[in-house]
Amino acid sequence: MIVYLLACTDVEKGSPAANPDTHVLVVGAGMAGLTAARVLHDAGVSVTVIEARDRIGGRTWTADVGPAKVDLGAAWLHGVNGNPVADFADANGLSYEEENFRWSTLYDEASDTQLGDSGWEQIEDAYDSFENALPRLKANLGDTDVMAARSRWLSDEGYVGTEARLAMFAVDQWMVELEYAGPVDQVGLEEFWEERELSGGEHLPTGGYVGVVDALAEGLDIALERPVTEVRAEADGVELVAGGERFVGTHTIVTVPVGVLRAGSISFSPGLSADRLAALDRLDMGNLEKVVLVWDRKWWDGNIEFVAAENSGRFPEFYDLTELAGAPTLAGLYGGRFSREVQAGWSDEEIVADVLDVLGAATGETPPSPSYSTVTHWTTDPYTQGSYVYLPAGASSDDLAALAEPEGERVLFAGEATEPAYYGNVHAAVMSGIREAQRLGVESIDVPGWEEW
Ligand SMILES: Cc1cc2nc3c(=O)[nH]c(=O)nc-3n(C[C@H](O)[C@H](O)[C@H](O)COP(=O)(O)OP(=O)(O)OC[C@H]3O[C@@H](n4cnc5c(N)ncnc54)[C@H](O)[C@@H]3O)c2cc1C
Structure with missing residues (x-):
């Protein structure tokens, strides 16, 4: 009784969180789901997390690639001021380091040359120039894709030859396909470059995101390897079918990605609202992917950027993770159009072989075979x-x-895509998890680091 009274001090009177019969089923053990579960659990609410995979973390995944520990999903904290991930880490004895990657190699495939410092300057100038031109391009072109705006800007500026290739690289790769991850000919112009950013600089969690994920999950009731296929809401509760098993609760918070909702692999009864279905139809998932290669010895120099002919986006960026991962490691990132092509049919062996080809061209050396690789x-x-x-x-x-809106009183939604100002980031997922715990009535959060949220 005393325990219950103490717990009640954190929750709104009369809310679901204040009701001792409340049992929340959280679908998905990514950052949004773990956050919602952590906040509710620490406010004294009974919670079960139901996860499809055999691991927690979702799109944060620190994996072993041979001896190297590498984040295969999210790696950065994009800004640490006002970032609930940084606040949580600070309060829970977890550290993160300022990112200090420095670009070294810039290779232009079309001319088969190293471009050096002047190439970097041209890319940076083009980046700034496009950024400055955006308000005018938006006013003139209206609701179109970023590629249309980039084409207009290229001809307005009169870029030709290598300069034009570098300008395209700055926009298509740096600003769009490695950032928003969608194809440059599909990412919309209207709200491009307008989402909010956190200040404080780019940081990397020490040892990878796994530290934050594990600390968030500590003590939670999590059922793994239970893909939810049905969510049924009744007048007095919810019933979920997951991996052939039935889970019963009073509320559910569904945190699965937009891609999963769009695929229709979970059936909802009653069906999803017309507004949500229309929003899902308009939205799309980007395609950022990584290739991680680990060697016994470091054979290259610094980071590598690759400017392909026609700006195809063929493995455009590599980070040297040797210091962070604890072994000689390069991580390649690619997204957008090229990623869709590769993911539609290339085998892992073909991907690694092509990456080695790119690295060979960019460095002028023949890379030795990696000892370990993950795609x-x-x-x-x-x-x-x-x-x-x-x-x-x-x-x-x-x-x-629209995705953040509940369906009735019992089916709630969280996840990075339900956070309109910061979508696409880990902090968006965490903010959305906090939001949904608050929607159920948690008033003052007990989780160290989040007392002010
Ligand atoms: C390659 C890559 C790089 C990225 N880099 C960064 C970065 O550097 N910094 C940053 O801030 N963000 C980055 N992001 C984005 C970030 O990872 C995500 O925004 C965030 O982790 C999403 O969290 P979430 O909880 O919303 O979704 P998820 O992490 O996807 O969690 C949803 C969970 O639901 C589970 N699930 C799905 N379907 C079902 C089902 N039917 N039944 C039960 N469970 C189900 C999934 O397995 C998953 O665990 C990156 C993402 C990728 C892919």
Whole structure:
């Protein structure tokens, strides 16, 4: 009784969280689901997390690639001021380090040359120039895709030859396909570059995201390897079918990615609202993917950027993770159009072989065979179906707001794509988990680091 009274001090009187009969079923043990579960659990609410995979963390996944520990999903904290991930880490004895990657190699495939410092300057100038031109391009072109705006800007600026290739690289790769992850000819112009950013600089969690994930999950009731296929809401509760098993509760918080909702692999009864279905139809998942290669010895110099002819996006960026991962490691990132092509049919062996080809061209050395390699497949993974949400032409952040709306009183939603200002990030997922715990009545949060949220 005393325990219950103490717990009640944190929750709104008369809310679901204040009712001792409340049992919340959280679908998905990614950052949004773990956050919602952690906040509710620490406010004294009974919670079960139901996860499809045999691991927690979702799109945060610190894996062993041979001796190297590497984040195969999210790696960065994009800004630490006002970031609930940083606040949680600070309060729970977890550290993160300022990112200090420095670009070294810049290779232009079309001219088969190293471009050096002047190439970097041209890329940075083009980046700034496109950023400055955006308001004018938006006013003139209206609701179209970023590629249309980039083409207009290229001809307005009169870029030609290598300069034009570098300008295309700055926009298509740096600003769009490695950032929003969607194809540049589909990412919408209207709200492009307008989502909110956190200040404080780019950081990397020490030892990877696994530290944060494990600390969040500590003590929670989590059922693994239970893919939810049915969510039924009745007048007095909810029933979920997951991996052939029935779970009964009073409320559910569904945190699965937009790709999973769009695929229709979970059936909802009653059916999803017309607003949510229309929003899901307009939205899409980007396709950022990683290739991680580990060697016995470091054979290259610094980071590598690759400017392909026609700007195809063929493995455009590599980070040297040797210090962070504890072994000689390069992580390649690619997204957008090229990623869709690769993920549609290349084998892992073909991907690694092509990456080695790119690295050989960019460095002028023949790379030795890696001792270990891992290739991600977020795009075809049934529990993600892409990397993170982006706004295609015709969609808007109102669609993300529509995804945050509950369906009736018992079926709630969280996840990065339900956070209209910060979508696509780990902090968006965490913010959405906090939001839904608050919706159920948690008033003052007991989780160390989140007392002020
Ligand atoms: C390659 C890559 C790089 C990224 N880099 C960064 C970065 O550097 N910094 C950053 O801030 N963000 C980054 N992100 C984005 C970030 O990872 C996500 O925004 C965030 O982790 C999403 O969390 P979530 O809880 O919303 O979704 P998820 O992590 O996807 O969690 C949803 C969970 O639901 C589970 N699930 C799915 N279907 C079912 C089902 N039917 N039944 C039960 N469970 C189900 C999934 O397995 C998953 O565990 C990156 C993402 C990718 C893919």
